[in-house]
Amino acid sequence: MAETAQSTEAPEHPARPLPPYVPRLAFAGGLVLTGVVLIMTVGVNRPGGEPPPPPPQPQPALAVPDQRPQPGVATPRAGLAAPPDRPTVSDAAELETWANRVAAKTRLSATDLSAYGRAEMWLRRQKPGCHLSWATLAGISHVEAAQGRPGPITLDPGVWAKHSARARSDGKQPDPKDLDDAAFTTARYLCAAGDDVATPEGWWKSMRTFDPAVPYAQEVFSAADAYADASVAP
Numbered sequence: 001m002a003e004t005a006q007s008t009e010a011p012e013h014p015a016r017p018l019p020p021y022v023p024r025l026a027f028a029g030g031l032v033l034t035g036v037v038l039i040m041t042v043g044v045n046r047p048g049g050e051p052p053p054p055p056p057q058p059q060p061a062l063a064v065p066d067q068r069p070q071p072g073v074a075t076p077r078a079g080l081a082a083p084p085d086r087p088t089v090s091d092a093a094e095l096e097t098w099a100n101r102v103a104a105k106t107r108l109s110a111t112d113l114s115a116y117g118r119a120e121m122w123l124r125r126q127k128p129g130c131h132l133s134w135a136t137l138a139g140i141s142h143v144e145a146a147q148g149r150p151g152p153i154t155l156d157p158g159v160w161a162k163h164s165a166r167a168r169s170d171g172k173q174p175d176p177k178d179l180d181d182a183a184f185t186t187a188r189y190l191c192a193a194g195d196d197v198a199t200p201e202g203w204w205k206s207m208r209t210f211d212p213a214v215p216y217a218q219e220v221f222s223a224a225d226a227y228a229d230a231s232v233a234p
Contacts, residue, residue, distance in 0.1 A: 060107070061107055062107045062108075062226060062227065062230055063226070064142070064222050064223045064226045065226065066219075066222055067221060067222045067225065068218045068222070069221055071208070071214055071217065072200050072201055072204045074200050075197070075198060075200050075203040075221075076133070076135055076136065076203070076221050076224035076225035076228055077135075077225050077228040077229050078133055078135070078198070078228055079102070079133055079134060079135040079227060079228030079231040079232065080098070080101070080228075080231040080232050081120075081133075082098055082117035082118070082120040082121050082124075082134055083098050083121065084121070084124075085121040085122060085124055085125045087125070091121070095114055095118060095121070096114065098113075098117055099111075099113040099114040099117055102117075102231045105230045105231050105233055106227045106230045106231055108138060111179075112141065113134070113138070114180075115137075115152075115167070115180040115182075115183040115184075116134035116137040116138050116141075116183050117134050118180060118183070118184065119134065119137055119167070119184045119186070119187040120132060120133060120134040120187070123187045123188070123191055126188075127188075127191040129194065129196055130190070130191035130195070130196065130197055131196055131197055131198035132187050132190055132191055132197050133197075133198075133224070133228065135224040135225070135228040135231070136190070136197070136207075136220065136224045137153070137183050137186060137187060138223065138224060138227045139220040139221065139223035139224030139225075140153055140186065140220050141179075142219075142223040143216060143223060146219075151176055151177060151182060152177070152178075152179040152182045153179070153182040153183060155182070155185060155186065155189070159185075159189055160174075160176055160185060163189045163192060164181065164185045165181070165184055165185055165188060166184075167180035167181050167183070168180065186210075189210065190206040190207075190210060191206070193206065204217060207221075
């Protein structure tokens with residue numbers, strides 16, 4: 001009687017079905033991954049494949065022609081006049097509007113222009129015959145910066161002690177490192193002799209008092225004239 005051969009293969013077991021939550025977890029994970037990819041790519045590629053625009057570049061400084069006028073022959077042109085000084089009413093809003101307008105044309109800082117404009121306003125009331133323009137103060141500051149001076153407008157300590165004044169009515173002491181105070185004190189110094197700086201003789205006399213070097217006054221003249229001309233350009 002023949003013996004029946006026994007199989008050595010392991011019995012087959014049917015595959016167990018996946019738990020019902022596994023497909024849902026895989027789908028959710030795919031959504032999360034897609035969201036991360038979208039977040040990382042937002043702002044990198046713009047519609048149409050165009051790269052994002054470059055950041056705006058700062059405007060270059062206004063070109064200042066080297067005029068080198070002879071002393072006493074001419075004065076810088078008059079710039080856009082600062083607002084009228086109103087002693088009993090705040091003029092901050094008008095000054096800010098004026099400074100922003102002139103800044104757009106001259107490429108100077110609106111903050112600096114506020115200091116120059118305020119000095120012109122105050123001197124217009126304190127020394128009405130001087131006719132000092134903010135443009136001359138801007139020209140002095142331009143030359144001081146070009147020469148690497150440490151302060152906004154550098155004044156001799158003796159001059160500062162005699163002519164310094166606070167540019168704000170806050171009761172504090174004048175600060176030579178504060179551009180508002182430095183500009184106002186410089187304006188007072190330029191107008192101290194009582195000359196009319198709107199005339200060639202008066203402007204050159206006041207500038208030679210500020211700095212006796214003719215080349216210095218010529219550089220101030222060139223910068224002041226350029227800023228004044230730009231401020232009234234259409």
